[in-house]
Amino acid sequence: MLCRTGHFAIIYNSNNWMMGGRELKLNYEKPQVIVHGNLQEKTAGVSPSAPI
Numbered sequence: 001m002l003c004r005t006g007h008f009a010i011i012y013n014s015n016n017w018m019m020g021g022r023e024l025k026l027n028y029e030k031p032q033v034i035v036h037g038n039l040q041e042k043t044a045g046v047s048p049s050a051p052i
Helices: 004-017 021-027 030-044
Strands: none
Touching: none
């Protein structure tokens, strides 16, 4: 997962660093969720019922 979410995680982490420690903790889980959403959209056309 780190390989796939690496790019998004780094981008969001850099933004969170500027925002503050509180945002960093709360948004730390957001990158994974966003990336998963993008992956699901791409795989949705191939298999609507893709595994989690």
